[in-house]
Amino acid sequence: MEKLTHFNEEGRAQMVDVSGKPETVRTAIAQSSIEVNGTIYEHISKNKVKKGDVLAVAQVAGIMAAKKTWDIIPMCHPIPLKGINISFEWHEEKDDHKQLVIKASVKTIGNTGVEMEALTAVSAAALTVYDMCKSIDKGMVIGPTFLMEKTGGVSSQDYRR
Amino acid sequence: MEKLTHFNEEGRAQMVDVSGKPETVRTAIAQSSIEVNGTIYEHISKNKVKKGDVLAVAQVAGIMAAKKTWDIIPMCHPIPLKGINISFEWHEEKDDHKQLVIKASVKTIGNTGVEMEALTAVSAAALTVYDMCKSIDKGMVIGPTFLMEKTGGVSSQDYRR
Amino acid sequence: MEKLTHFNEEGRAQMVDVSGKPETVRTAIAQSSIEVNGTIYEHISKNKVKKGDVLAVAQVAGIMAAKKTWDIIPMCHPIPLKGINISFEWHEEKDDHKQLVIKASVKTIGNTGVEMEALTAVSAAALTVYDMCKSIDKGMVIGPTFLMEKTGGVSSQDYRR
Amino acid sequence: MEKLTHFNEEGRAQMVDVSGKPETVRTAIAQSSIEVNGTIYEHISKNKVKKGDVLAVAQVAGIMAAKKTWDIIPMCHPIPLKGINISFEWHEEKDDHKQLVIKASVKTIGNTGVEMEALTAVSAAALTVYDMCKSIDKGMVIGPTFLMEKTGGVSSQDYRR
Amino acid sequence: MEKLTHFNEEGRAQMVDVSGKPETVRTAIAQSSIEVNGTIYEHISKNKVKKGDVLAVAQVAGIMAAKKTWDIIPMCHPIPLKGINISFEWHEEKDDHKQLVIKASVKTIGNTGVEMEALTAVSAAALTVYDMCKSIDKGMVIGPTFLMEKTGGVSSQDYRR
Amino acid sequence: MEKLTHFNEEGRAQMVDVSGKPETVRTAIAQSSIEVNGTIYEHISKNKVKKGDVLAVAQVAGIMAAKKTWDIIPMCHPIPLKGINISFEWHEEKDDHKQLVIKASVKTIGNTGVEMEALTAVSAAALTVYDMCKSIDKGMVIGPTFLMEKTGGVSSQDYRR
Numbered sequence: 001m002e003k004l005t006h007f008n009e010e011g012r013a014q015m016v017d018v019s020g021k022p023e024t025v026r027t028a029i030a031q032s033s034i035e036v037n038g039t040i041y042e043h044i045s046k047n048k049v050k051k052g053d054v055l056a057v058a059q060v061a062g063i064m065a066a067k068k069t070w071d072i073i074p075m076c077h078p079i080p081l082k083g084i085n086i087s088f089e090w091h092e093e094k095d096d097h098k099q100l101v102i103k104a105s106v107k108t109i110g111n112t113g114v115e116m117e118a119l120t121a122v123s124a125a126a127l128t129v130y131d132m133c134k135s136i137d138k139g140m141v142i143g144p145t146f147l148m149e150k151t152g153g154v155s156s157q158d159y160r161r
Numbered sequence: 162m163e164k165l166t167h168f169n170e171e172g173r174a175q176m177v178d179v180s181g182k183p184e185t186v187r188t189a190i191a192q193s194s195i196e197v198n199g200t201i202y203e204h205i206s207k208n209k210v211k212k213g214d215v216l217a218v219a220q221v222a223g224i225m226a227a228k229k230t231w232d233i234i235p236m237c238h239p240i241p242l243k244g245i246n247i248s249f250e251w252h253e254e255k256d257d258h259k260q261l262v263i264k265a266s267v268k269t270i271g272n273t274g275v276e277m278e279a280l281t282a283v284s285a286a287a288l289t290v291y292d293m294c295k296s297i298d299k300g301m302v303i304g305p306t307f308l309m310e311k312t313g314g315v316s317s318q319d320y321r322r
Numbered sequence: 323m324e325k326l327t328h329f330n331e332e333g334r335a336q337m338v339d340v341s342g343k344p345e346t347v348r349t350a351i352a353q354s355s356i357e358v359n360g361t362i363y364e365h366i367s368k369n370k371v372k373k374g375d376v377l378a379v380a381q382v383a384g385i386m387a388a389k390k391t392w393d394i395i396p397m398c399h400p401i402p403l404k405g406i407n408i409s410f411e412w413h414e415e416k417d418d419h420k421q422l423v424i425k426a427s428v429k430t431i432g433n434t435g436v437e438m439e440a441l442t443a444v445s446a447a448a449l450t451v452y453d454m455c456k457s458i459d460k461g462m463v464i465g466p467t468f469l470m471e472k473t474g475g476v477s478s479q480d481y482r483r
Numbered sequence: 484m485e486k487l488t489h490f491n492e493e494g495r496a497q498m499v500d501v502s503g504k505p506e507t508v509r510t511a512i513a514q515s516s517i518e519v520n521g522t523i524y525e526h527i528s529k530n531k532v533k534k535g536d537v538l539a540v541a542q543v544a545g546i547m548a549a550k551k552t553w554d555i556i557p558m559c560h561p562i563p564l565k566g567i568n569i570s571f572e573w574h575e576e577k578d579d580h581k582q583l584v585i586k587a588s589v590k591t592i593g594n595t596g597v598e599m600e601a602l603t604a605v606s607a608a609a610l611t612v613y614d615m616c617k618s619i620d621k622g623m624v625i626g627p628t629f630l631m632e633k634t635g636g637v638s639s640q641d642y643r644r
Numbered sequence: 645m646e647k648l649t650h651f652n653e654e655g656r657a658q659m660v661d662v663s664g665k666p667e668t669v670r671t672a673i674a675q676s677s678i679e680v681n682g683t684i685y686e687h688i689s690k691n692k693v694k695k696g697d698v699l700a701v702a703q704v705a706g707i708m709a710a711k712k713t714w715d716i717i718p719m720c721h722p723i724p725l726k727g728i729n730i731s732f733e734w735h736e737e738k739d740d741h742k743q744l745v746i747k748a749s750v751k752t753i754g755n756t757g758v759e760m761e762a763l764t765a766v767s768a769a770a771l772t773v774y775d776m777c778k779s780i781d782k783g784m785v786i787g788p789t790f791l792m793e794k795t796g797g798v799s800s801q802d803y804r805r
Numbered sequence: 806m807e808k809l810t811h812f813n814e815e816g817r818a819q820m821v822d823v824s825g826k827p828e829t830v831r832t833a834i835a836q837s838s839i840e841v842n843g844t845i846y847e848h849i850s851k852n853k854v855k856k857g858d859v860l861a862v863a864q865v866a867g868i869m870a871a872k873k874t875w876d877i878i879p880m881c882h883p884i885p886l887k888g889i890n891i892s893f894e895w896h897e898e899k900d901d902h903k904q905l906v907i908k909a910s911v912k913t914i915g916n917t918g919v920e921m922e923a924l925t926a927v928s929a930a931a932l933t934v935y936d937m938c939k940s941i942d943k944g945m946v947i948g949p950t951f952l953m954e955k956t957g958g959v960s961s962q963d964y965r966r
Contacts, residue, residue, distance in 0.1 A: 004204050004215070006293045008729050012700060013218045013293070015707050017727030019669055019751050025824055032304070043165050054165070056378040056817060057174045060879045061235050063820050064386070067875055067883055070711055072233070072285055073292045074222050074704045078711055078724050080883050082916060083822030085813050107824050109916075111726060111753075115299065116292050123284045123303075124233055131234050131277050132167045132174070138276065138311065138320045142284075143193070143304015150299065159299045169407050173378060176385050178405030180347055180429050186502055217495060217700040221557045224498050225708070228553055228561050231389055235382045239389055239402050241561050243594060244500030246491050268502050270594075272404060272431075326848050326859070328937045330568050334539060335862045335937070337546050339566030341508055341590050354948070365809050376809070379818045383879050392550055394877070394929055395936050396543045396866050400550055400563050433565060433592075437943065438936050445928045445947075446877055453878045453921050454818070457810045460920065460955065460964045464928075465837070465948015472943065481943045487687050487698070488779045496701045496776070515787070526648050537648070539861040540657045544718050547869070555716070555768055556775045557705050598782065599775050606767045606786075607716055614717045614760050615650045615657070621759065621794065621803045625767075626676070626787015633782065642782045652890050656861060659868050661888030663830055663912050714872055718865045722872055722885050755887060755914075 006075050015075050018111040026152030029105045030118035032126045032145035038096030040133045040140070045090070055088050058128040062086045062104055065124030066117045076116050083107040084117075086125055102126055103148070115147050167236045176236050179272040187313030190266045191279035193287045193306035199257030201294045201301070206251065216249050219289040223247045223265055226285030227278045237277050244268040245278075247286055263287055264309070276308050328397050337397050340433040348474030351427045352440035354448045354467035360418030362455045362462070367412070377410050380450040384408045384426055387446030388439045398438050405429040406439075408447055424448055425470070437469050489558050498558050501594040509635030512588045513601035515609045515628035521579030523616045523623070528573070538571050541611040545569045545587055548607030549600045559599050566590040567600075569608055585609055586631070598630050650719050659719050662755040670796030673749045674762035676770045676789035682740030684777045684784070689734070699732050702772040706730045706748055709768030710761045720760050727751040728761075730769055746770055747792070759791050811880045820880050823916040831957030834910045835923035837931045837950035843901030845938045845945070850895070860893050863933040867891045867909055870929030871922045881921050888912040889922075891930055907931055908953070920952050 008014040036044070044054045063084045070078040084106050091099040104121035106114040126142045133140065150159040169175040197205070205215045224245045231239040245267050252260040265282035267275040287303045294301065311320040330336040358366070366376045385406045392400040406428050413421040426443035428436040448464045455462065472481040491497040519527070527537045546567045553561040567589050574582040587604035589597040609625045616623065633642040652658040680688070688698045707728045714722040728750050735743040748765035750758040770786045777784065794803040813819040841849070849859045868889045875883040889911050896904040909926035911919040931947045938945065955964040 004293060005296045006215075006218075008731065010731055012703050012730070013214075013707070014730070015711075015725065015728040017729075017751055019726035019753055053174075053375060053378050054167075056375050057167075057235050057382055059817050060379055060382045061233065063818070064235075064876070064879055065233050067820075068233075071708070072222065072226050072229075073289050074218050074225075074708055075289075075292060077726065078722075078883075080724060080885060080915075081820065082824035082882065084820040085822075086817070086819070087813065087815055107822055109824055110724075115295060116288065119288055119291065119303075123288060126306075127277065127280055127284060128234050128236075130280065131236060132165060134276060134308075135166045138308050139322065140307070141304075142280075142306040143302075145287075145303040145306075146301070147295075147299050161300065169409065171409055173381050173408070174385070175408070176389075176403070176406040178407075178429055180404035180431050214697060214700050217697050218704055220495050221701055221704045224496070225554070225557055228498075232386070235386055238404065239400075239561075241402060241563060241593075242498065243502035243560065245498040246500075247495070247497070248491065248493055268500055270502050271402075326937060327940045328859075328862075330570065332570055334542050334569070335546070335858075336569070337550075337564065337567040339568075339590055341565035341592055375818075376811075379811075379879050383877065386879075387877050390877075393547070394866065394870050394873075395933050396547055396862050396869075397933075397936060399565065400561075402563055432563075437939060438932065441932055441935065441947075445932060448950075449921065449924055449928060450878050450880075452924065453880060454809060454811045456920060456952075460952050461966065462951070463948075464924075464950040465946075467931075467947040467950075468945070469939075469943050483944065487776060489698075489701075489776045496697075536657075536858060536861050537650075539858055540650075540718050540865055543862055543865045544716065547718075548716050551716075555705065555709050555712075556772050557701050557708075558772075558775060598778060599771065602771055602774065602786075606771060609789075610760065610763055610767060611717050611719075613763065614719060615648060617759060617791075618649045621791050622805065623790070624787075625763075625789040626785075628770075628786040628789075629784070630778075630782050644783065652892065654892055656864050656891070657868070658891070659872075659886065659889040661890075661912055663887035663914055715869070718869055721887065722883075724885055754885075 013075055021111040023111050024152050025109050026113050027107045028114045028118040029149040030122050031103050031148050032122035033099050033101045034126045034129050035093055035097055035099045035141045037137050040136050041098040054129055054132045058125040059086045061128040062121040062125035066106055066121035069117045069120040072120060073116050077112050079108050079110050081106060081108050086121060113150055113153060115150050174236055182272040184272050185313050186270050187274050188268045189275045189279040190310040191283050191308050192264050193283035194260050194262045195287045195290050196254055196258055196260045196302045198298050201297050202259040215290055215293045219286040220247045222289040223282040223286035227267055227282035230278045230281040233281060234277050238273050240269050240271050242267060242269050247282060274311055274314060276311055335397055343433040345433050346474050347431050348435050349429045350436045350440040351471040352444050352469050353425050354444035355421050355423045356448045356451050357415055357419055357421045357463045359459050362458050363420040376451055376454045380447040381408045383450040384443040384447035388428055388443035391439045391442040394442060395438050399434050401430050401432050403428060403430050435472055435475060437472055496558055504594040506594050507635050508592050509596050510590045511597045511601040512632040513605050513630050514586050515605035516582050516584045517609045517612050518576055518580055518582045518624045520620050523619050524581040537612055537615045541608040542569045544611040545604040545608035549589055549604035552600045552603040555603060556599050560595050562591050562593050564589060564591050569604060596633055596636060598633055657719055665755040667755050668796050669753050670757050671751045672758045672762040673793040674766050674791050675747050676766035677743050677745045678770045678773050679737055679741055679743045679785045681781050684780050685742040698773060698776045702769040703730045705772040706765040706769035710750055710765035713761045713764040716764060717760050721756050723752050723754050725750060725752050730765060757794055757797060759794050818880055826916040828916050829957050830914050831918050832912045833919045833923040834954040835927050835952050836908050837927035838904050838906045839931045839934050840898060840902055840904045840946045842942050845941050846903040859934055859937045863930040864891045866933040867926040867930035871911055871926035874922045874925040877925060878921050882917050884913050884915050884919060886911060886913050891926060918955055918958060920955050
């Protein structure tokens with residue numbers, strides 16, 4: 001049976017030793033989303049072309065959170081990230097609801113992957129949208145949140161959903 | 162039309178002035194979940210009764226993240242949290258998949274609510290489970306993540322999903 | 323001769339005991355600025371009405387920095403801020419240069435003032451503008467940075483520049 | 484048998500709900516120490532009267548660490564500290580060794596005590612002395628570290644070593 | 645006389661330039677301990693085999709603190725840690741007291757050593773045990789805390805206690 | 806027209822991908838200053854030769870802030886800094902005023918420059934001086950703050966003011 005690599009001989013959690021893994025370019029893309037009602041959709045999308053820009057704040061939040069993933073997820077390695085990009089897309093839902101799809105792509109040169117950084121970025125961005133719109137409706141739903149793609153390291157470990 | 166309260170007169174984001182709101186006991190409960198395959202379920206649930214405890218780490222992650230919500234979500238107020246509790250529950254899914262349901266309840270005495278703290282706690286806990294099990298399967302899916310309940314402040318603003 | 327209040331009997335720095343001071347509404351307004359050339363001015367101000375918004379990022383930076391003033395300025399008290407607002411204004415300078423004036427107003431209910439939070443907010447906002455425009459010109463100059471106004475606490479200590 | 488208050492009904496850790504406890508002035512004093520050899524003692528104590536001041540850096544470290552105790556000790560509450568003071572004293576040891584005794588006193592007005600803040604302050608100060616002198620001797624020993632005194636809250640819970 | 649390397653020409657502290665030192669695998673092992681009474685020993689060791697796991701929390705605390713050593717110890721370099729492992733062992737003391745011995749081993753590939761990271765990890769773990777058991781007895785004593793071993797860099801600088 | 810490199814195709818901010826840039830030694834020197842009245846000058850400069858040392862605290866603040874530049878300036882890369890040095894100099898101003906000039910030099914080996922780290926260091930140091938002297942006079946003025954020099958990377962991009 002495959003082993004959970006985050007545990008030491010006592011069965012307790014550890015930050016796995018990755019010093020023997022190759023230092024290569026590594027990328028990851030993750031996706032989250034948040035479903036909002038029509039009123040919120042109007043606010044966010046109209047504000048975008050005017051001034052108050054929910055998505056600009058959400059994106060800063062996502063980028064800053066990616067950089068502190070190691071401080072949020074206990075067993076994550078501190079990784080000197082080389083690039084982070086976050087993008088948004090609106091999808092239609094039933095009724096007047098819309099789904100804001102959030103994608104983050106993260107890149108580093110290092111000994112271990114950046115899946116958690118990408119997943120943390122989209123999570124923080126989605127939470128920020130919730131925060132900024134919750135005065136209108138607290139019923140917004142975040143997710144599903146998942147890894148879309150991962151490259152680098154031993155190539156057989158590349159992942160594509 | 163209802164207004165997004167996070168914007169100032171220039172239409173830019175601000176941290177809303179809550180100094181005029183009453184200082185009362187405020188609580189929030191949020192829920193997230195993560196769907197895992199049978200192998201991961203075995204690992205997590207067996208480890209729980211033995212030693213290596215994924216959920217113990219996830220829960221510490223959730224509690225610590227709740228305390229730094231103000232540093233992750235840009236427009237959130239720093240709030241001196243008075244209590245945080247995180248609990249877990251397994252639900253059956255189709256095939257051999259299981260859904261780990263994560264609930265966080267947060268309490269404070271303050272001028273503004275703690276919805277974001279509860280939502281951040283469950284998000285960080287779910288991300289931590291993903292991190293600790295991703296060596297087995299990267300296809301785990303996080304969410305839906307949502308607010309279940311909020312009390313305190315002006316009572317007409319209490320929320321129950 | 324007036325005494326520096328940040329030192330203990332050994333002459334070393336301390337975080338002054340403010341537990342005996344009244345808990346009142348306290349506000350502070352600080353100002354900084356950054357002088358940029360015409361090209362940068364074009365970029366920032368045109369982007370503002372389109373999409374890429376330097377000032378939106380600068381403002382998020384200012385708000386988030388205000389919240390961690392206690393972690394940047396060693397002898398500052400951790401203060402639960404109740405509101406932060408940042409605004410921008412362009413002034414003409416000689417040649418084609420423009421000065422971006424940045425103001426932050428901060429509010430709390432507490433035992434000590436929020437001057438440092440306002441000063442830290444405008445400093446971080448100005449540094450962020452520098453960061454985002456430095457690929458065009460590294461000669462931008464930040465400052466002067468100063469306190470404009472402070473209210474709350476013992477009223478005789480109110481300050482207006 | 485007395486109960487560990489940091490565990491919830493599932494037997495997992497929680498940040499205990501203190502919202503029902505009285506908001507009172509609370510203080511704590513903790514002590515740590517570091518034993519150094521004669522050469523290091525000379526460096527530290529001579530530098531003190533000249534310029535390079537190990538103890539000044541150690542003290543800033545202690546004060547800043549006290550403020551982030553909640554981010555270092557997982558189940559600690561975020562507490563708005565009102566005052567922190569750190570002092571140093573040299574004690575004779577056998578041979579030419581000296582013991583640097585470090586005391587921190589911390590004060591707040593809140594629902595829970597500040598023992599951990601005082602203990603974290605002296606620990607960080609001692610670690611900083613180690614860091615700044617380790618190029619001379621890596622054999623320095625830190626501790627014992629303990630709580631000396633605690634007041635506030637329900638008075639029957641005052642503690643004096 | 646050997647020089648303290650943390651001071652610049654003005655005699656003030658600096659973060660020493662290590663860019664000329666070789667980038668090699670570097671490890672450090674540090675030890676701390678905490679002496680507890682019989683009741684606390686029962687709680688911790690019984691909980692370990694059941695559910696509420698003080699040591700699991702302490703260990704997460706140690707790992708997370710190691711990662712932010714650079715933010716706790718002022719002159720420490722930010723170091724991208726590659727692995728952290730923490731282990732526990734009970735030793736008998738007089739009466740019914742027991743000593744919980746905590747060891748942390750830390751590994752990196754870098755220009756400077758990781759002694760402070762290992763020392764910070766065991767200190768944070770010991771403080772966390774204190775925090776979680778202090779409702780039973782505030783008289784617990786932490787330490788001695790010291791470096792056990794250091795390898796890497798110029799080999800003549802390896803250290804073994 | 807030159808392009809602002811911090812924006813993605815949607816015109817939103819991103820953390821620019823620097824993984825393709827060469828990993829070289831990079832340095833930056835920045836300067837800030839703070840103008841103080843004669844009383845404050847007396848306090849700071851006399852304390853320096855005695856015990857309470859404003860500049861020692863300011864310098865620790867500058868060094869620690871440089872290390873968290875990536876957490877203060879949203880689009881900055883996390884950079885493993887290799888050395889930081891801060892120095893002070895007094896200049897005469899009209900009346901009895903003096904200007905404290907603060908310089909920070911920062912060094913790394915990496916894919917991107919450290920201008921922001923040097924600018925953040927001097928800003929935090931100046932703010933700390935303000936904080937520690939504001940009980941005497943709130944009219945102190947910080948700045949101008951600017952980049953003096955930058956080396957490393959593609960040599961044609963070296964900058965000297």
